[in-house]
Amino acid sequence: MxxxxxxxxxxxxxxxxxxxxxxxxxxxxxxxxxxxxxxxxxxxxxxxxxxxxxxxxxxxxxxxxxxxxxxxxxxxxxxxxxxxxxxxxxxxxxxxxxxxxxxxxxxxxxxxxxxxxxxxxxxxxxxxxxxxxxxxxxxxxxxxxxxxxxxxxxxxxxxxxxxxxxxxxxxxxxxxxxxxxxxxxxxxxxxxxxxxxxxxxxxxxxxxxxxxxxxxxxxxxxxxxxxxxxxxxxxxxxxxxGLVLPGDPVLPGLDVDRVRALAADGAVVVDARPAADFAAGHVPGALSIPLRPAFASWLGWLVPADRPIVVVRGGDQDPAEIAWQAVKIGRTGLAGELDGGLAAWTAAGQPVRRTPVVTADGIGGRPVLDVRQDAEFAAGHLPGARHRELGRLDGHELPREPLVVMCGHGERAMSAASLLEQAGHRDVTVVLAGGPTDWARATGNALVTGA
The missing domain is CATH 3.60.15.10 (Ribonuclease Z/Hydroxyacylglutathione hydrolase-like)
Known part of the structure; x- marks a missing residue:
C-alpha cells in the first residue's frame, strides 16, 4: 500500500x-x-x-x-x-x-x-x-x-x-x-x-x-x-x-484628500469592516464587503475589474489578508487604504452615512427585499418578500420605497444596502442579525417555499 x-x-x-x-x-x-x-x-x-x-x-x-x-x-x-x-x-x-x-x-x-x-x-x-x-x-x-x-x-x-x-x-x-x-x-x-x-x-x-x-x-x-x-x-x-506579482501585495496609506480624489475619479471605496461597524457610520458611497472567508468572491462579483480599489478597514483587520484576498481573484488595482480609517475621515470633517438596522423579529409589516441565492430563497422566505440575488442587484431598477433588506446573517444584506445607497435609495433598513428562519421562530409565522 x-x-x-x-x-x-x-x-x-x-x-x-x-x-x-x-x-x-x-x-x-x-x-x-x-x-x-x-x-x-x-x-x-x-x-x-x-x-x-x-x-x-x-x-x-x-x-x-x-x-x-x-x-x-x-x-x-x-x-x-x-x-x-x-x-x-x-x-x-x-x-x-x-x-x-x-x-x-x-x-x-x-x-x-x-x-x-x-x-x-x-x-x-x-x-x-x-x-x-x-x-x-x-x-x-x-x-x-x-x-x-x-x-x-x-x-x-x-x-x-x-x-x-x-x-x-x-x-x-x-x-x-x-x-x-x-x-x-x-x-x-x-x-x-x-x-x-x-x-x-x-x-x-x-x-x-x-x-x-x-x-x-x-x-x-x-x-x-x-x-x-x-x-x-x-x-x-x-x-x-499567467500572472506574476513583483512582491507581496500591499495597501499603501492614503490621506483623506487622496481618497476623495480617487473616489471622484471612479475608484470604488470598499469598506471591509464588520457590517455593524459599517451601519454605525461609513464613507458615503462606500461598498460594504465585510472581511470574512467569502470576501474574495463578493469583491470579484461586485467590483468591476477596471476600477481602482480604496479600502477602509478596522484597526484589528489584517491589511495583508485583504490584499491577498483581492489579488487571488485578479483584483490587482489596489490603490491603497484610508490611512487612519473612518476616524481619520471624521476628524477631517467629512460626512458619514449611517444605515438603520433591525433584528429578524423587528421587521413588522415593512416590505422586504431578500438578496440570498435563488436556492436559498426557494427553500424558505418571508411571505410577500421581493427577491433579487445580491450579485444581480441593480438599485436603479427598484422603486424608491422603504425597504428592509435581509439575507441569512446580515453581511450580504449590508452589501446590498450599500449598493442601494449608491443608486440613490435612502430609506433602507438592514436585518443585521438573523434570517428568515429566525423571523419564523420569533413571530411564529410560517415561511413560504418555492421561487
Missing amino acids: STVDVLPLVDEGLGNSAYLADLGDGRALVVDVSLDLRAARRAAARRGLRLAFAADTHLHADFVSGARQLAATDGARVLASAAGRREYRHDGLRDGDETDLGGLRLRALFTPGHTHEHLSFLLLDGAAPVGVFTGGSLIVGAAARTDLVHPALTDELARRQYASLRRLASLPDEVAVWPTHGAGSFCSAPPGARRTSTIGAEKATNSLLRAENEDAFVAALLGSLGSFPSYFRELADTNRR
Missing part, C-alpha cells in the same frame, strides 16, 4: 482545495494552487520541501493560478493541458502523457466538461494508482458546472462531462479522489460535502455517476446550476496569460 503524503490546502472562502504532495526526495508537487501561495509555502517549509512542480487541471475561473508565480520565483516546472494554449513556459500535456516526479509518476487524463481543455492527474507509485486529482471533473457527490466557458457550449460540455466521469469511474475503487472544487464553491458542489473521497465511494453515493444515461445526467447536472460571480468570465484569459 502506498504511503504517499498528499495534504489538502483548503480555501474555505472559495470552497476549493489545492494539494501538496510530498515526493519523498525533498521536493513537492502542488496542484491547483492559487496566487495566494502562503498556505502552500508554510506547508512546504514545515516539511522541508521545495515546490518543484505546479500542476493545473484547467484554466481556473474562480481564482488566479499560482503556477506561473512558482515558475518565476521557485523555478517550478508547470504541468498543464496543451489544449489550454497558455502563453508562458509549461509542459503542455495531452491524454496519456506521463511526468516523472522522481519515483512517483503523474499521468494526464483528458477529462473535458468543466472546461474544454480539462485534465485530471493520476498519481502513480510504481504501477499502482494512488489517487487522482480531478479538478472540476468528478467532485465529491457531484460534478462541476459546465456553463463557464460560453453559454452556447453548456450542453455540449455537459455531455463531455458525462463521458469524463464514466472514464474516472473505471479506475480501481480504492483510488483516492482529490477534487479542487468542494462545498461552498460557485463551481458547483453539494453543501456539506466532504473534501476528498474514493472512486468506490463516489460510485456508491454520487447520483450523477448513477444516472440512467447521458440525457438524464445532463438534465440533472444543468438543473442544479445556480448563478456564479461575474468575474468568472474574466479569469480564464488571465490564467492563460
Whole structure:
C-alpha cells in the first residue's frame, strides 16, 4: 500500500482545495494552487520541501493560478493541458502523457466538461494508482458546472462531462479522489460535502455517476446550476496569460484628500469592516464587503475589474489578508487604504452615512427585499418578500420605497444596502442579525417555499 503524503490546502472562502504532495526526495508537487501561495509555502517549509512542480487541471475561473508565480520565483516546472494554449513556459500535456516526479509518476487524463481543455492527474507509485486529482471533473457527490466557458457550449460540455466521469469511474475503487472544487464553491458542489473521497465511494453515493444515461445526467447536472460571480468570465484569459506579482501585495496609506480624489475619479471605496461597524457610520458611497472567508468572491462579483480599489478597514483587520484576498481573484488595482480609517475621515470633517438596522423579529409589516441565492430563497422566505440575488442587484431598477433588506446573517444584506445607497435609495433598513428562519421562530409565522 502506498504511503504517499498528499495534504489538502483548503480555501474555505472559495470552497476549493489545492494539494501538496510530498515526493519523498525533498521536493513537492502542488496542484491547483492559487496566487495566494502562503498556505502552500508554510506547508512546504514545515516539511522541508521545495515546490518543484505546479500542476493545473484547467484554466481556473474562480481564482488566479499560482503556477506561473512558482515558475518565476521557485523555478517550478508547470504541468498543464496543451489544449489550454497558455502563453508562458509549461509542459503542455495531452491524454496519456506521463511526468516523472522522481519515483512517483503523474499521468494526464483528458477529462473535458468543466472546461474544454480539462485534465485530471493520476498519481502513480510504481504501477499502482494512488489517487487522482480531478479538478472540476468528478467532485465529491457531484460534478462541476459546465456553463463557464460560453453559454452556447453548456450542453455540449455537459455531455463531455458525462463521458469524463464514466472514464474516472473505471479506475480501481480504492483510488483516492482529490477534487479542487468542494462545498461552498460557485463551481458547483453539494453543501456539506466532504473534501476528498474514493472512486468506490463516489460510485456508491454520487447520483450523477448513477444516472440512467447521458440525457438524464445532463438534465440533472444543468438543473442544479445556480448563478456564479461575474468575474468568472474574466479569469480564464488571465490564467492563460499567467500572472506574476513583483512582491507581496500591499495597501499603501492614503490621506483623506487622496481618497476623495480617487473616489471622484471612479475608484470604488470598499469598506471591509464588520457590517455593524459599517451601519454605525461609513464613507458615503462606500461598498460594504465585510472581511470574512467569502470576501474574495463578493469583491470579484461586485467590483468591476477596471476600477481602482480604496479600502477602509478596522484597526484589528489584517491589511495583508485583504490584499491577498483581492489579488487571488485578479483584483490587482489596489490603490491603497484610508490611512487612519473612518476616524481619520471624521476628524477631517467629512460626512458619514449611517444605515438603520433591525433584528429578524423587528421587521413588522415593512416590505422586504431578500438578496440570498435563488436556492436559498426557494427553500424558505418571508411571505410577500421581493427577491433579487445580491450579485444581480441593480438599485436603479427598484422603486424608491422603504425597504428592509435581509439575507441569512446580515453581511450580504449590508452589501446590498450599500449598493442601494449608491443608486440613490435612502430609506433602507438592514436585518443585521438573523434570517428568515429566525423571523419564523420569533413571530411564529410560517415561511413560504418555492421561487
